[in-house]
Amino acid sequence: MKRFIGFVKKEFKHILRDYRTLLILFGMPVVQILLFGFAIKNEIKDSKIAILDRSKDYITEEITNKLLSSGYFLLYENLKSEDYIESEFRKGIVKEVIVFEEDFAKNLFGEGKSGIQIIADASDPNYANMLINYTSSIINDYLNTLHTGHNIQILINPEVKMIYNPEIKSVYMFIPGLMAVILLLVSSLMTSISITREKEFGTMEVLLVSPLKPLQIISGKVIPYVFIAFIDALIIIFMAKYVFAMPIEGSIILLILESVLFITTALTLGILISTISSSQQIAMMSALGGLMLPTILLSGYIFPIENMPYVLQLLSNLIPAKWFVIIVKAIMLKGLGFSYIWFETAVLVITNIVLFVISIARFKIRLE
Amino acid sequence: MEDVFVIDVNKLTKKFGAFTAVDSISFKVKKGEIFGFIGANGAGKTTAIKMLCGILIPTSGDAVVSGFDVYKQSEKIKKNIGYMSQKFSLYEDLTVRENIKFYAGIYGLKSGVIKEKTEFILDSLRITEAGNRLIKSLPLGWKQKLAFSIASIHNPKIVFLDEPTGGVDPLTRRQFWKMIQSASENGITLFVTTHYMDEAEYCNRISMMVDGRIAALDSPMNLKEKIKADTMQQVFIKIASQRVILN
């Protein structure tokens, strides 16, 4: 045991000495959360539009003013003819062109109708969709103010309640996923590389002939990363709560225990990768390609799983992060207890056991 | 034979922060000489050799290698020297032939010459049949001899060998020293560091490094006489433990 503690101390020293990596290990969650919280927005702001006003009367002017004073749009250019629209889009600055027909006000009050054409650069379909929605709802609002005398009846009055995230903050949806990604990065990527490194340098053999048992060697290598991952988890939870006012409705102890469970899953994945890779580069690329990207995409934390093709939906069940994200959301946002997440927890525990058994088996084969 | 000095070192010093790795050493090496640098691990041998090869800038002092100044003309020095480091820096994932070709290539040898040299090296090491094997599959002794051959592939005037025989068996070491001696007979100057005292006997002259300084510099025979010892081992232990400076 004394020998083992000595070994763990040595591993800690290795990591602590490399201050650059350490800085990133702790700086990464902070930077990522800040980016997600403050930079990644799904709300339109100052979008540059062009207007082709063939009428130039007081109504078109009022609509234009409504649009521009909303804060969503900035007028980039007044176009003279339709011929300029395409070349304007090609330059990539203007994303939407609004075309008012000729004699707009005259038609509106004379014939009772007039036309606006909204042309969006749909090379980004999502953004185009948002622009069109924002624009048309502003125009419709304006129309309603024109029609106040008409008393339009609304029969079904929808009352929308956003449950678990009343202000629809997107950072709430990023944080659980971010936790999964960062814990996975620290635990799987770092451990698989640090173990493979010993293999590549031949120092693993030295360790194996030492009186330390293989299990002790592996644990010695991963324990420092458990600590780092754990601290990262705490940093994320802390920032979620105090920077973004994200609630922790459920038990924080349960949250921490589940995080530890996920960390061990990630570690066993890391160990498994290190047993099948012969060089650091291979370990790194397979951890990145085989774990990180699927985790980001198939865990459902950015992109909803139910829209994916069926095969990918099935595949997503194999991603441990998917279960962890469900657990974190259940505890933090929904305030649910263990009885609601026992299944997800069980999946992680079983994954842990299976991976552990495979790793040990592979490790032994290598020894014989 | 008239003495031509190919290495001329004067008060060469290297400090890493507060630590002085090489402390004002001075010596000269003759053309065709086998010059040994003997000392315990950490005595400053590798640091000294790196400065002479032009990959480490000295803190102070002067050194002229093959007529070129280590401060200003390090790229010219590189054309005239060969270097074999402690780790036998061959690419493990390349074959013997591929390694030879690569290193010959970066020294600017013509492709015809490279082919000739490759066959010559494989032939003289008697490993023709292993030409297409990966380096990592070769025994340490072969790697080491190959590394030496590659280090001298461009007919350098001086070859620096940093602990070339670490970890190999006595028989291979003897064969290796035969290669060194025959290179010396061909007029190549060899600058060798080692901590094997029996190898010191093969050198024409040796300098003993203790804590970054040269504690003794002479031929093995003369040193043994001065110290009144039978073997180089005893010479070294006496010098190192008593910190006697002999000159």
Place this chain on the structure above:
Amino acid sequence: MTIKYILQKEFLQIFRSKAMIPIIFLMPLFQLLILANAATYEIKNISFCVVDYDYSNNSREFVSKFYATNYFLLSGYYTSVKEAEEELKTNKSRLIIHIPKDFEKDLLLNKNTKVQFLINAENANAAGLIMNYSMSIVQAFNKQIITETVNYNTSNLQSGIYITYSNWFNNLLNYKTYMVPGILVALVTLIGLFLSGMNIVKEKETGTIEQINVSPIKKYQFIIGKLLPFWIIALIELAFGIILGIIIFNVPLIGNPLLIFLVASVYLLLILGIGLFISTITETQQQAMFIAWFIMIIFLLLGGIFTPVENMPDWAQTIDIFNPIAHFSKMIRMIMLKGSGLRDIGESLMLIGLYAIVMLFLATIRYRKKT
């Protein structure tokens, strides 16, 4: 001619590693296939459940309007909101529609009635979309009721402003055509940055760099020899990716393919320059990889591949001037999807060209044969 030997050696080493070839060549293409299918904000098959205290013809019809679209899937009826909330808790439904008693009566009496929509907003994007879909169904239903039941003079209602929409360059709002070029950018960057970032460090770790440093080889020869292989590999990969995108995902290629490769060549010089720079400031592959990953994440998140740069706050857009991914993803999308020409992208291209020169210069300075 010395460069030739370095190139030869690098290619030999890359192709010798049996595990690396699939990682370099197959993994990115495989990922393109998965990612393009996975990365979509669209949401269909939204399961919802209903608490209907009215249970009348009208309320049933109202509910049927939802599952008649292919956006919503009815998972069941519940007798109380509390029970229905279990569905949200267990993620079986994303939406509860709560219809009050007297729904039909109020409608017939031409009175307002309140229907509650409880949306699981854990995923903020999805919640927003679900709300939009629901609201448009409600609006349509309202109109229908007004015309049918109340027999309101509809011509009056329809007067006003007619808005017509056109979505240029992507009529069907197919999200994949937008994502495929973005994903390609991410993959090419990943390969370029990581392989070049770890390459020289690897030689440092194994000690072979010393052997090269004592040789008379020139710095620029060494660096060109190191970069060219990855430059070529990444370009080939991009070509493969574009072809796959066109064949499998019907991504249009409206602009000039040569222009894409001109942009990509400059871009890759920049990425390799950054990778090389990382290589020169690190001692181990682990460090290099970690720094590369850190930079990559920031570039990716702010690069507009997944979320539009236009929505970001000004400080983030300022940072994006120095974000290679932001420039490249913008340019490749402009060329492929809109047919933009050299004149449209000239400024960005010059910017990354300049940036590439600076990075390569810094990397060359930082790489020292002497210490």
